[in-house]
Amino acid sequence: MTAKLQTLLTRSEKNMGSGIHPVVKESALEMIKRAYKEGIFVQISAGYRSMEEQAKLYGQGRLGYSYKGKNYSDLSKPKVTNAQPGQSYHNYGLAIDYFIVSDDGKIAIWTVDSKWKRVAAIGKDLGFQWGGDWASYKDYPHLEMTGGLSFSQLQAGKKPNLVSKVPTGDQIVKQIQKTLNSRYKTRIVVDGFYGPNTKKALIKGFQRELNKQYSAKLKVDGKWGPNTKAASPIIREGANGNITYILQAVLYSEGYNPNGVDGIFGSGTKSAVKVFQKANGLPADGIAGENTFAKLFA
Ligand SMILES: [Zn+2]
Known part of the structure; x- marks a missing residue:
């Protein structure tokens, strides 16, 4: 049994959440389809993340961390992010994370190999910036479309003007x-x-x-x-x-x-x-x- 494209798309759409920017979502689904044609099965693990969800992640492995008066410290888990609420493009529905799915569709693979890099290249063709290209801290699963806006501009309510590179259908x-x-x-x-x-x-x-x-x-x-x-x-x-x-x-x-x-x-x-x-x-x-x-x- 090989992984089914529709399954990858459905799971990915769900994982991106309803707060995802429509152009980011469309481009992510297109990336999955293009990779699939090359025999690479990819799925999106995360997309939009609310400030509270970000606080929960940031609180992992951090002593005494609270956000808006609520304690989010969770020492039972390791540190997973350096981004506080508002400091991640996920919080604005502008970023996604991906992983590779085994050929039978059952196992998530997080090895950064040639398949992984090929998906990043497809993503970049579609207008994403890849966390694997970052100089200081490499975030290999991460793809984002910032529209050139900073966190402070986004927090002030500015909306990015994203242009989809996905071809329109017939x-x-x-x-x-x-x-x-x-x-x-x-x-x-x-x-x-x-x-x-x-x-x-x-x-x-x-x-x-x-x-x-x-x-x-x-x-x-x-x-x-x-x-x-x-x-x-x-x-x-x-x-x-x-x-x-x-x-x-x-x-x-x-x-x-x-x-x-x-x-x-x-x-x-x-x-x-x-x-x-x-x-x-x-x-x-x-x-x-x-x-x-x-x-x-x-
Ligand atoms: Zn990410």
């Missing part, structure tokens, strides 16, 4: 994701990126349509299998409806533009099917049947 893919959510209640993220969740939602839609239009008795699970394949219809130029829409949506998402994702099987869809078939070793007849759907969905 508008047509966004439209497809919206349609899937409204038509099949799939609840996928509308981000304009074709990933496993969008593909799963398309398969679910396909299964629903086969059950409805062809009385197939498929389990609507979004998984491509022999039953779904066997139930696939043959559709060709002149067809129209939701199955044609799904065909066009998956063709478009895979990079074969049918010249309109509108549920009408016209010449643009036919030629997209042909190009797809040719590229995938199928007879290029422009007619979509079980083998074409299998290549698109499996």
